[in-house]
Amino acid sequence: MDNLPEFQYLNDLINYRVNNPSGREIPAMPDVETWSLPVKKFLLESNLSNDQFAATLLLIGLAPHVVPELFDHAIQEKLKTSGDFPEIGGVRGKNFRGFLPTGQTSVYLLAGDDWKKRQQVEQLFWPDKEFTKKKILWLEELSQSEPVLSGKIIMALDYIDMFLIGTSAPPHFSTSFPAKKIETKLRLDDIVLNKEIWRHYKNLEDWIQFNQSLMHHWDMEKRVRKGFRVLFYGPPGTGKTLTAGVLGNETKKDVYKIDLSMVVSKYIGETEKNLELLFARAEDKDWILFFDEADAIFGKRTSVRDAHDKYANQEVSYLLQRIEDYNGMVILATNMKNNIDDAFIRRFNDVVKFAIPNEDERKEIWEKSFPENAEYDDIPNEVKKYKLTGGNIINAVHFAGIQAVKRRKESDTGKLLFYLEDVTDGIRKEMTKEGKPFG
Numbered sequence: 001m002d003n004l005p006e007f008q009y010l011n012d013l014i015n016y017r018v019n020n021p022s023g024r025e026i027p028a029m030p031d032v033e034t035w036s037l038p039v040k041k042f043l044l045e046s047n048l049s050n051d052q053f054a055a056t057l058l059l060i061g062l063a064p065h066v067v068p069e070l071f072d073h074a075i076q077e078k079l080k081t082s083g084d085f086p087e088i089g090g091v092r093g094k095n096f097r098g099f100l101p102t103g104q105t106s107v108y109l110l111a112g113d114d115w116k117k118r119q120q121v122e123q124l125f126w127p128d129k130e131f132t133k134k135k136i137l138w139l140e141e142l143s144q145s146e147p148v149l150s151g152k153i154i155m156a157l158d159y160i161d162m163f164l165i166g167t168s169a170p171p172h173f174s175t176s177f178p179a180k181k182i183e184t185k186l187r188l189d190d191i192v193l194n195k196e197i198w199r200h201y202k203n204l205e206d207w208i209q210f211n212q213s214l215m216h217h218w219d220m221e222k223r224v225r226k227g228f229r230v231l232f233y234g235p236p237g238t239g240k241t242l243t244a245g246v247l248g249n250e251t252k253k254d255v256y257k258i259d260l261s262m263v264v265s266k267y268i269g270e271t272e273k274n275l276e277l278l279f280a281r282a283e284d285k286d287w288i289l290f291f292d293e294a295d296a297i298f299g300k301r302t303s304v305r306d307a308h309d310k311y312a313n314q315e316v317s318y319l320l321q322r323i324e325d326y327n328g329m330v331i332l333a334t335n336m337k338n339n340i341d342d343a344f345i346r347r348f349n350d351v352v353k354f355a356i357p358n359e360d361e362r363k364e365i366w367e368k369s370f371p372e373n374a375e376y377d378d379i380p381n382e383v384k385k386y387k388l389t390g391g392n393i394i395n396a397v398h399f400a401g402i403q404a405v406k407r408r409k410e411s412d413t414g415k416l417l418f419y420l421e422d423v424t425d426g427i428r429k430e431m432t433k434e435g436k437p438f439g
Contacts (some may be wrong), residue, residue, distance in 0.1 A: 206359045238391070366379065
């Protein structure tokens with residue numbers, strides 16, 4: 001630990017408390033500027049570099065990830081002589097066999113038996129304090145029969161990465177973050193938006209670009225709600241997901257599509273817990289959260305006929321509140337606007353209708369859907385009459401493109417040659433798939 005002065009200090013602090021030497025002063029925390037790990041940057045930028053309790057608490061939470069043997073080595077002599085050492089708290093993990101600090105560990109190390117200091121340390125875990133509010137570090141939730149401080153200290157994975165290597169790894173798809181990043185190479189010039197959607201789209205871009213300045217530099221934080229909530233509604237294939245992806249590209253923001261099947265649970269309280277983990281992970285990351293088929297979870301509340309209905313309504317009310325508390329952009333997408341609870345509709349900052357494109361728009365979509373190095377004559381004009389969504393058109397071009405590659409020998413232009421009959425076959429497949437008459 002010679003090259004990690006911050007953990008040498010923590011080791012000295014543990015030894016001081018464990019051995020309880022008479023006449024020795026508690027070890028002084030080294031100046032944060034001298035620390036080796038990137039956690040010092042966070043402390044300096046958060047104005048916590050002079051807060052010994054907060055800074056040391058972060059070290060206690062990080063210790064199992066940096067020096068896994070630190071606590072066990074420091075307390076093993078005490079355990080040999082006394083057999084137990086409940087004052088320091090701590091638990092063992094399921095996979096990790098070492099000492100995992102609890103709230104009691106932090107109170108004991110930082111305050112000893114000083115009651116006033118113990119209160120100060122305990123308050124660092126309160127919901128309104130910085131660490132818990134931003135889901136940086138918190139205590140494991142236990143049953144009410146257990147002392148609160150006996151919960152182990154949990155640190156968010158993103159912050160562990162940030163504190164140890166200076167940057168956060170992209171989140172992995174998991175039960176705690178059931179979302180995948182929407183990936184698209186398309187830009188705004190590559191898609192077709194009607195005038196109404198274009199107007200709404202520019203509003204979203206403007207909020208992302210200018211809202212932070214309005215909040216922080218012009219004192220609007222106390223006057224308006226945090227975050228931005230928008231509803232996309234319209235038939236499948238009309239571009240709701242694509243528009244969200246393009247918005248992320250244009251504004252350089254990550255867009256994560258939530259897998260609602262992993263969020264919704266039949267067990268009481270589990271859906272709220274799943275969503276809380278999701279939002280906590282996304283907080284302060286500038287991510288755009290995209291809930292597709294959102295009516296599955298944000299649907300209308302029902303009349304109360306039994307305990308299940310009562311709980312379902314409480315669940316929807318909780319979700320409404322949690323989305324309003326999120327400080328980023330949330331996009332809810334649905335095929336049917338009428339399926340969304342009216343209380344949600346009133347609280348949206350914007351509502352955007354995605355309709356099946358008209359004939360002129362369909363022609364433009366056809367033209368943008370063919371590869372750049374393609375020869376397709378007047379096909380867009382010939383097929384614009386078919387009432388298809390953008391998704392249908394892409395599928396039809398894909399089908400026709402495969403046929404064009406198969407026919408490649410017939411073209412000597414150097415371009416990929418598309419045939420009207422292949423495109424028409426692709427259209428027929430799309431319309432038949434959706435039960436629409438082809439003619």
